[in-house]
């Protein structure tokens with residue numbers, strides 16, 4: 001029988017636009033839920049983004065993002081199903097006072113969205129059986145951003161779940177002046193290109209496992225979605241198989257970009 005914390009280590013090489021990413025990744029040898037693969041997949045994305053950042057730094061483009069800015073925390077954040085489960089687990093395990101504060105802010109946000117006629121659309125998007133493109137999401141993204149509604153995880157303009165924040169939050173690195181982000185519609189905001197969107201890779205992985213569409217769930221309804229679909233995350237998989245599937249999805253995204 002394997003020890004509960006036993007891990008298998010794999011060496012990977014990913015051909016990213018900024019050069020080959022070589023990584024050593026450890027996954028549990030025991031059977032795991034698909035949400036357990038999230039930290040591993042995110043670490044690959046972060047390492048790929050570091051390569052891209054270094055490439056940009058060589059031509060004098062350094063990220064201007066800084067603690068307390070939080071302009072991007074007023075955009076509609078897309079969350080992959082495995083991340084939604086992981087986020088719910090994180091929130092459930094918070095100290096009661098912090099969890100209650102977050103859930104209260106989430107309830108207020110949902111009330112505001114409902115009044116604006118947006119909440120039902122976000123729930124519909126989270127449950128869609130149709131494959132949606134970025135273009136399909138554009139109108140609701142714009143309507144949401146126009147309201148500048150702060151993310152319920154923000155505490156004094158600092159992310160209170162920084163270590164557990166979704167991949168989409170990690171991937172937005174701006175190199176133009178930070179103040180331009182206050183008005184993204186009217187400023188030519190420059191960003192570090194994302195080698196591959198790990199949220200998309202995780203969505204594709206989820207779609208393969210469940211036989212559904214590759215969905216991205218709007219953050220304001222992600223915890224509710226995870227609760228409604230909890231049973232689907234109770235299925236256990238071999239960790240190495242999940243990693244292999246996740247890496248195949250990443251390679252597919254990299255090929256598509258090339």
Ligand code: SF4
Nearest residue numbers: 073151154159165169
């Ligand atoms: S999860 Fe954190 S980083 Fe992402 S939008 Fe919310 S507060 Fe900002």
